[in-house]
Amino acid sequence: MKNKKMKNERTVKIGIIGLGARTEVLLVSLFAIGGVEISAVCDLSEKAIAKIKDIFTANGKIPPDVYKDYKELLQRSDIEAVMIPTSWNAHLPIAADTMKTGKYAAIEVGGASSTEELWQLVHASEQTGAPCMMLENCCYARNELMILNMVRQGLFGELIHCSGGYEHDLRDSIAVNVESGFERSIHNRYRNCDLYPTHELGPIAKILGINRGNRFLSLTSTASKSRGHGLFARQHYGHGTKYGDIVFNSGDVVTTVIKCAGGETITLTHSVSLPRPYSRNGRVQGTKGLWLEDANGIYIDGISPSIEEIDMAGNPYITHKWDPVESFYEKYDHPIWKDYKDKTVGGHGGMDCLAIMAFLDAVRNKTATPIDVYDCATWMSISCLSEQSIALGSMPVAFPDFTNGKWIKREPALVNKWSLDTVHEECFNVND
Numbered sequence: 001m002k003n004k005k006m007k008n009e010r011t012v013k014i015g016i017i018g019l020g021a022r023t024e025v026l027l028v029s030l031f032a033i034g035g036v037e038i039s040a041v042c043d044l045s046e047k048a049i050a051k052i053k054d055i056f057t058a059n060g061k062i063p064p065d066v067y068k069d070y071k072e073l074l075q076r077s078d079i080e081a082v083m084i085p086t087s088w089n090a091h092l093p094i095a096a097d098t099m100k101t102g103k104y105a106a107i108e109v110g111g112a113s114s115t116e117e118l119w120q121l122v123h124a125s126e127q128t129g130a131p132c133m134m135l136e137n138c139c140y141a142r143n144e145l146m147i148l149n150m151v152r153q154g155l156f157g158e159l160i161h162c163s164g165g166y167e168h169d170l171r172d173s174i175a176v177n178v179e180s181g182f183e184r185s186i187h188n189r190y191r192n193c194d195l196y197p198t199h200e201l202g203p204i205a206k207i208l209g210i211n212r213g214n215r216f217l218s219l220t221s222t223a224s225k226s227r228g229h230g231l232f233a234r235q236h237y238g239h240g241t242k243y244g245d246i247v248f249n250s251g252d253v254v255t256t257v258i259k260c261a262g263g264e265t266i267t268l269t270h271s272v273s274l275p276r277p278y279s280r281n282g283r284v285q286g287t288k289g290l291w292l293e294d295a296n297g298i299y300i301d302g303i304s305p306s307i308e309e310i311d312m313a314g315n316p317y318i319t320h321k322w323d324p325v326e327s328f329y330e331k332y333d334h335p336i337w338k339d340y341k342d343k344t345v346g347g348h349g350g351m352d353c354l355a356i357m358a359f360l361d362a363v364r365n366k367t368a369t370p371i372d373v374y375d376c377a378t379w380m381s382i383s384c385l386s387e388q389s390i391a392l393g394s395m396p397v398a399f400p401d402f403t404n405g406k407w408i409k410r411e412p413a414l415v416n417k418w419s420l421d422t423v424h425e426e427c428f429n430v431n432d
C-alpha cells in the first residue's frame, strides 16, 4: 500500500495549519498513503515550522511553502482542503474561516469551550456548503468498526446502553507542562469537565444514529475531587516552588450521563490524572448481547457460552461466559479492516491513516464527509455542557440541536466504503 495510489485517485493538494506533536504523527500516514500533496503548512512558531521542514527533507520530500498567518494560506486557490491540528482554542475558528474560503476542513479531536464557537462552525458549513470533518481516528479502530458492523446486522438486538471513556494517565505531560503554555495543561488547570470526549463517543454516536434519527437530549456530569495532577506536579517541581503547588481544577474522574431521544443512555468517563493502563472503556449493550472492551469480551445470547454450574449447596445455576473479541474477527470484521488489516501504516495501529483516507476520498470526489459538521458540533459540545452541569452541582443540561430538527429526517447518509452510518460491503473490491 505504501505510496500506492488507488485506481482513479487524483492527487489532492492540502494545507496543514498547526505543526505540533500531532502533525509529526499525521505526516507518517500522509507520506505513506499517496494521492495527496502537502502544498503549504502554517504555524505561529518558527521552531515548529523548522522541525516540520526537517521531517519533509528527512523523508525525501520537497518542503512545502510555509506561512505564519493562516489566513494567507487560506488564500491559496490550488489548495482544496486544510487539516487543522492546532490546539483546542484555535482549531474551531480556523476551521470556520477555512470553510468560508470554500475549502474542506479537517479538525482534530478535543472538546469545545462554548456552544457559540460550535454554532459558528455549523453556520460556516451551512452557508458555504463546505464540509468539516473531525479526524476522529477511533471511529476507524478495528473493534469499534466491527461492533458497528455487528450492531447493523442485529446481533446486539435493540440498543439500550453504551459507555466509553478516555482513561489515560497523562500526568507526565499535563501536570508538568503548565509553564510551556501547553493547552491541555491550561484547560486541566482552569476548567472542570470532560475535556476530551470524542475518542470514545464518536463510535458510540455513530452506532446510535445520533443526528440521523436519534439525538442527545441532555446530560449530567459529576466531577470527583482533584488530586492526581497536583501530586505529580509537586513531586516533579518540589513543594514551595512556582509550579510545585499549582492547583488543577479538573476532577480526577469526571462522569457524564447522556440521555438520547431514542431512550438509550450513555456513560462517559474522563480520567487523565491517575495511574492506570489506557482504556476507552467501550460498552455497547442491547436486548440480545453486549461488547465490553475492558473484558475484551462479547456476549451474544444464544451464541456465547452459558454453562450450568453447581453452587456449594448443590443447586444448579447458569453462568454466562464472554467470548473473546478476536473470535468474531473472521466473521464480523468490518470490510474496511478485512481489506486493511495486513497493510496497516501510520499512527495508532493504522486508524489515523484510515481517518485521513476517508477525508481525502471525500475531498477528491467532492462528497460529504463520513463525520460531518453536525457530528463535530454535537460530540465536542460534551465539554462545555459538562462544564455547566458540574458548575451547577450536576444539574441536567440540555443539548442544542445543531441540526435544527434535520436529525428527524436527514438526507440519506453517504454511501461509500468509508461510511460510519451504514456498512457497504458492495463498495469493496478485493482485487483493488
Ligand SMILES: NC(=O)c1ccc[n+]([C@@H]2O[C@H](COP(=O)([O-])OP(=O)(O)OC[C@H]3O[C@@H](n4cnc5c(N)ncnc54)[C@H](O)[C@@H]3O)[C@@H](O)[C@H]2O)c1
Pocket (backbone or CB within 6 Å): 017, 018, 019, 020, 021, 022, 023, 042, 043, 044, 045, 048, 068, 070, 085, 086, 087, 088, 090, 091, 108, 109, 110, 135, 136, 137, 182, 183, 348
Ligand atoms: N487523534 C489523536 O489521536 C490525537 C492525538 C494527539 C493529539 N491530538 C489533537 O491534535 C491537536 C494538536 O495537538 P498537539 O499535541 O500537536 O498540540 P501542540 O500544542 O503540540 O501543537 C499545536 C500547534 O498549533 C500551533 N498553533 C496554535 N494556534 C495557531 C494558529 N492560530 N495558527 C497557526 N498555528 C497555530 C501551535 O503553535 C503549535 O505548534 C489537539 O487538538 C489534540 O487534541 C489528537
